[in-house]
Amino acid sequence: MNKAFKLDTGNDSLHSIGGIYLAGQVLQQSEIDQEFSSEHKANYTFQDVDIFKSQIGLLIQGCEHYTDINQFRENEVFMKSLSLNNVPSEERLRQRLEMMLAKHEKLLKQSNTKLLKKQVMGAISKGGMEFIPLDMDVSPMDNSGTQKENVCWTYKNHDGFAPMFAYIGKQGFMLNQELRPGSQHAQKGMPQFLDESFAMVKKLKLNHPVLLRLDSAHDAEINFDHLPEEHYFLIKRNLRKEDKVQWLANARRLGRQLKSRDGKNIFVGEIHHKTPGNNEKRNVVPMIFKVTERLEDSDGNKLLIPDIEVETYWTNLPLEAEDVIELYHEHGTSEQYHSELKTDMNVERLPSGKFMANQFFLHCAMLAFNILRVIGTHLIENKSLAPIRIRGTRRRLRCVIRDLILIACKHVKHAGVEVLKFGRHCTWFKLYQKISLSL
Structure with missing residues (x-):
């Protein structure tokens, strides 16, 4: 038996989620508190925005269960990083998400758009032209073995949901999403989804035209009535x-x-x-x-x-056939974004039995996804400070969670100042500090 160490406890405020502070800094860019200011209720201990921010805080760590919130109810780093006065219980988190009003969907999407507006969207180039890629696709979520509302047989041959996603920029930010019943055809509701997504694109005020890429499920005639003339499209x-x-x-x-x-x-x-x-x-x-x-x-x-x-x-596109075909094949990169959401963040088996609650959960996941993407983008920009060699132009979300979110720290209060202290063996601190100062 190895007896190299004795085990003991102390009064130090130690935490394994030091990166939640970075996430909180990025979340402020979404102006989510301002968006929900009109929904403030004087007699509520937990405002609606507090419920959403608590759920976002969990998803940033890859925690998908309501029960995970219990371990953060007395966690000051979690609360102060996300500007929370209190953290709801598991039961309250579930109940309040199930009671949310439909109009809150619009507020969450507006917050997400404001966050994206503050980012620089990476462009792709081909044949002397530059575009901001906009990839839309359905990605079924396996929820087999459950009785959740609108769980149906999907084209992937399992029971689940069939949400639609829209990703923008070379980095792969999530612009929009819509939870759908598993049996719903990809084309159903597509004109409305296109209109909503391009309205968001307009608010971003991009420096380059957008290149919309769709697979053959979306070559319906009606879709061409919803494609803005100032942008480009490529539809199989x-x-x-x-x-x-x-x-x-x-x-x-x-x-x-x-x-x-x-x-x-x-x-x-x-x-x-x-x-x-x-x-x-x-x-x-x-x-x-x-x-x-x-x-x-x-x-x-x-x-x-x-x-x-x-x-x-x-x-x-006014390009040669070979260039157009190559651009479409790059559309397959969006499959990696689906994988990051479902595998790295564990957002696949949705937690509620109620469809609208799961839709709100997915809205929170969209914001969490983009927060991690922003941190990952800053990581790539400052990768010379990383303790390991980093290749590529995009950091996978599971690596962002592992290296910069689930990072140990000590919470210290002294002379009216609160400090997050990182250990002398924390090899990611220089990069963490650089990212924090740039946000």
Whole structure:
């Protein structure tokens, strides 16, 4: 038995969540207290905004259960970092989220927009042009084995929800989200979601046009009525029952062939005579195509029947076909953002049996997600101060939580001044301090 140490307790105020102070600094940029000032109730111990900030404080640490709040009820660092006078109990947190008014959704989204407005959105460049990427997609959440309201069978073959997300900027900030029943088709409610999201984009006052990227679930004709002319779009088409052999013939005639391995022919090009929904009353929208003909498999075995793969895209980008296709393939990065939300922050099995309570939970998760993203962005900008070598242009949220949120500190009060002290072996302190001073 190892008896190297004796165990004891003391009166020191020690905490494992030193990074919650950074999160509180970022949360102030959202002006959430000002947004909810009109909702103040004189006879309430816990204002609605206090409930939301408490939930955000949990999610920043990757804590998804209501019961997790109990360990912070007497935690002064948690309370003062988030400007809370009190921390609700597990029961009160659950009950108040279930009782929230629908109008609070708008206030939370406005707070999120104000936070994003204060950030610099990373742009992507292609063909001498610069864009702010805006990726929208559905990402089902597995809530199988539960009886929660609106949990249904999803296209991922499990019971759950099918929320819609919108991410903006090269860093991957969450611009908007909407919790949906698991069985709801991705296109249902899409025009309204587009309108709401582009209204948020307008408030951000970006320096570059936005490039909206959507998959083939959203190539419905009606969506084109909700795309602002000042921005760009790139939407993968649903081929439906179009003949692939005919597409190959058209590609040979209208396209240009790219270099490829033996037994594989790739043709790309553009056409300018198609309209969304084949509606002749609409204006023509340029279409990019990529047709791949495989005569042999990757091992060199000849195929009895050639394999034909067709990709087509609606776009108003004035770029070469190869650049447009490459831009769309980068849309897959948004899958990593889904993973960060569901895996790094544990936001998948939503905590309430009531749909609206889970929607508010997701609103809080959106703010927490962006707070962590802001901290991660500052981390990358000052990575020379990090104790480890950091590659890449974006820090995964689980690393932000591990390295800068769940960091030990000591809370000290002396001569009317409160101090967070970090140990001499805290290798992340210089970076922490630099980020705090820059917020």
